[in-house]
Amino acid sequence: MDNDTLYFDGACPVCSAEVKKLARFSKDKLTLRDIHKLEGNEASLDKQLLLSRLHLRTADGKWITGLQANIRAWHHTPFRYLWRILDWPLINLVSHRCYEFWLRHRNRSR
Numbered sequence: 001m002d003n004d005t006l007y008f009d010g011a012c013p014v015c016s017a018e019v020k021k022l023a024r025f026s027k028d029k030l031t032l033r034d035i036h037k038l039e040g041n042e043a044s045l046d047k048q049l050l051l052s053r054l055h056l057r058t059a060d061g062k063w064i065t066g067l068q069a070n071i072r073a074w075h076h077t078p079f080r081y082l083w084r085i086l087d088w089p090l091i092n093l094v095s096h097r098c099y100e101f102w103l104r105h106r107n108r109s110r
Contacts, residue, residue, distance in 0.1 A: 003031040006073045007045075007055045010034030012106065015054075025077035053103055067099040 006022070009015045019032055033042065035050045049055075056069035064072050067086065074083035086095040 002059045003029060004059055004072065004076065005031040005033055005057045006069065007033050007035050007050045007057070009051055010036050014106070022073055022077065025079065029076040030073055067096050
């Protein structure tokens with residue numbers, strides 16, 4: 001079975017720092033792809049769409065975006081239980097809004 005693949009913005013310092021941690025803790029259980037360096041079949045993916053928010057393609061081909069993609073990516077690490085808290089009822093209302101707020105401000109600086 002193939003790994004889940006996380007597509008991230010390698011030009012974003014916050015994104016790059018988090019991906020370095022994911023790489024260290026996922027121990028090759030998660031494939032990480034910098035959107036700015038896509039090659040082969042992946043080069044045909046819509047880069048602007050991928051840059052608009054975090055995207056993860058599951059091993060079976062399903063796409064997950066936003067905070068859900070982040071939670072799924074961290075599922076491949078020993079810290080998966082901590083990240084699942086962000087998706088609990090009530091907490092997810094705040095966590096998803098915080099992600100969307102951060103996303104709007106991140107895109108303003110581009």
